[in-house]
Amino acid sequence: MAETARESIWSVKQQTRDLYFVVFATLFLGGVALQTHHAIVGGLSAFAATRTVWESSAPVAITSAAAAMVLTEAGRIAIVVIAEKLEARFERKGQKKERQRWVEWNQRREAALEAGEPFAEPPPSEA
Numbered sequence: 001m002a003e004t005a006r007e008s009i010w011s012v013k014q015q016t017r018d019l020y021f022v023v024f025a026t027l028f029l030g031g032v033a034l035q036t037h038h039a040i041v042g043g044l045s046a047f048a049a050t051r052t053v054w055e056s057s058a059p060v061a062i063t064s065a066a067a068a069m070v071l072t073e074a075g076r077i078a079i080v081v082i083a084e085k086l087e088a089r090f091e092r093k094g095q096k097k098e099r100q101r102w103v104e105w106n107q108r109r110e111a112a113l114e115a116g117e118p119f120a121e122p123p124p125s126e127a
Contacts, residue, residue, distance in 0.1 A: 016072045024068035031060035098124070 012020045035056045039049035101124040112119035 012069060012072070013076070016076050019075070020068050020072045023071050024064050027064035027067055028061055031064055032057055035060065 032053060035053045036049065039052045042049075044052060105121065105124050108121060109119050
């Protein structure tokens, strides 16, 4: 399946689906726990506290779903940006090493020419 394929719930990318559900569950359960704490501290009866938590769970679920989507997408984007920067950095380092190999090879070649010695060392591109 294509990397950009979407899951049906909240249009979550398939590659971040598992992380999304972990973040969603954490936010949702945390929100319900806060609502439960608020209801209990408020001195409500068990029935009233249960009803209050039940009624508030839909907004908590919607907020958790939206926040989880934003967090997972922002995290995915951040990882992509960091990976691209690291890749470019390693590519620059590789190019620098390659240039250095050519400079050193050419210095050995020129030294051999000046000394009148044969130079049979293959260039770095053939090594």
